Amino acid sequence: MAVEVRIPTILRTYTGGAKTVDGSGGTLAEVIDSVESSNPGIKSRLLEGEDLRRFINVYVNDEDVRFLSGLDTTVTDGDVVVVLPAVAGGQTAR
Amino acid sequence: MLRIGREVYDEIVAHARRDHPDEACGIVAGAAGGDEPTRFVPMTNAERSPTFFRFDATEQLKVWRELDDRDEVPVVIYHSHTATAAYPSRTDIGLAAEPDAHYVLVSTAECGNGAGPVEFRSFRIVDGIVTEEEIDIHQ
Numbered sequence: 001m002a003v004e005v006r007i008p009t010i011l012r013t014y015t016g017g018a019k020t021v022d023g024s025g026g027t028l029a030e031v032i033d034s035v036e037s038s039n040p041g042i043k044s045r046l047l048e049g050e051d052l053r054r055f056i057n058v059y060v061n062d063e064d065v066r067f068l069s070g071l072d073t074t075v076t077d078g079d080v081v082v083v084l085p086a087v088a089g090g091q092t093a094r
Numbered sequence: 095m096l097r098i099g100r101e102v103y104d105e106i107v108a109h110a111r112r113d114h115p116d117e118a119c120g121i122v123a124g125a126a127g128g129d130e131p132t133r134f135v136p137m138t139n140a141e142r143s144p145t146f147f148r149f150d151a152t153e154q155l156k157v158w159r160e161l162d163d164r165d166e167v168p169v170v171i172y173h174s175h176t177a178t179a180a181y182p183s184r185t186d187i188g189l190a191a192e193p194d195a196h197y198v199l200v201s202t203a204e205c206g207n208g209a210g211p212v213e214f215r216s217f218r219i220v221d222g223i224v225t226e227e228e229i230d231i232h233q
Contacts (some may be wrong), residue, residue, distance in 0.1 A: 010191045055189055057151045064151045084158060085191035087137075090117055090146035091175040091183050 005035055005081045007042075014042040023081065028060060029071040031081060046083065047071075055086040096196045096216040097230045098122075098131055098170070105134045107212050110174035110200040113139070114207050117147040117174050118200075123161055124169035131169040131196070146185070147173050170216075172198035179203070180213040182224050190219035196227070 005023045007015050015021050021039060023031035036043035046056055051071070058065045059082040065073045075081065102122055110118045119139050122131035135157055140150040161167060171192060175183075180201035182190070190197060201213035218225045 008191070010193065055148075057154065059151075059155055062155060064155075066151070082155065084151075084154060086148055086151065086189070087119070087121075087154060087171060087191070088146070088148035088189050089173060089183065089186035090141075090143065091178045091185075 002077060003031055003075050003079045003081055005031065006083060008084055010085060011042060011045055011083065014039045014045070025075060027071065028058065028065060028073045028075055028081065031075055032071070055088055057084045057086050058082070059084070095228045095230060096131075096170070096198070097129070097232065100231055100233050102131055102134050102170075103214070103231050105136075106170075106172050106198065107200060107214065109136050110172075110202050110212065111205060111207055111209075113174065114202040114205075115144045115176045116142050117144065117176060119147040119149060119171075119173040121157070121168040121172070122170035123164070123166040126165050126167045129169060133166065144176050168192060168195050170198050171195045172200065174200045174202055176202050180215045182217055182219060187219055187222055187224060193218075193220045 003023050005021050007019060007021060021035055023035045025031040025034050032043055032046055046053060052058060060073050060075060061079055117139055120136040123133040123135060124130045138150040138153055139147040141148050180199035197217045197219050199215050204210055205212050216227050216229050218227060
């Protein structure tokens with residue numbers, strides 16, 4: 001099943017500059033694996049171990065996957081996955 | 095060099111004073127391909143914290159979509175430090191993900207919510223390297 005994955009500027013070095021790439025799979029985790037197979041290296045920028053990186057936001061059809069099922073979120077044909085690095089910081093480390 | 099209009103400058107400073115002692119954050123959008131911050135967009139600090147900020151993720155998606163629709167980019171990404179200097183912290187540097195943006199920091203350590211002096215500085219943050227830049231405020 002084909003889904004569109006939108007890539008933020010800072011990760012386009014992994015996609016040859018492309019703003020969107022095609023992915024496939026029944027869950028977000030599978031889509032990320034399919035994107036990794038054609039754009040090696042990108043997965044490690046999205047995941048840390050078995051989880052999404054804390055400061056990477058991923059949305060499926062405009063819903064933050066943290067409010068869905070995270071990497072287990074179901075994805076179907078025609079869905080749109082958006083990746084956005086969080087804008088965050090602050091005066092002390094945490 | 096950051097060139098910024100007086101009105102936009104004043105809006106950033108007013109937001110920082112208003113939210114003190116929590117960190118304030120937001121962007122100033124401008125036309126893609128230009129370097130002129132024109133549209134002030136204050137954002138919700140989802141952390142509501144005096145030591146940390148994070149754009150609310152749902153609001154960020156909405157605002158980023160508007161940028162795309164308007165062919166704009168976040169020319170300025172600003173936030174305040176409420177107890178320390180207006181200089182990027184290690185956290186700020188590690189999380190900076192927009193190499194084309196001007197990172198503006200405002201310190202309200204001296205003025206708090208009041209009308210006293212603020213520190214207003216601008217930086218580029220690329221691959222972990224911080225470079226301060228001059229600021230030209232115009233009418």
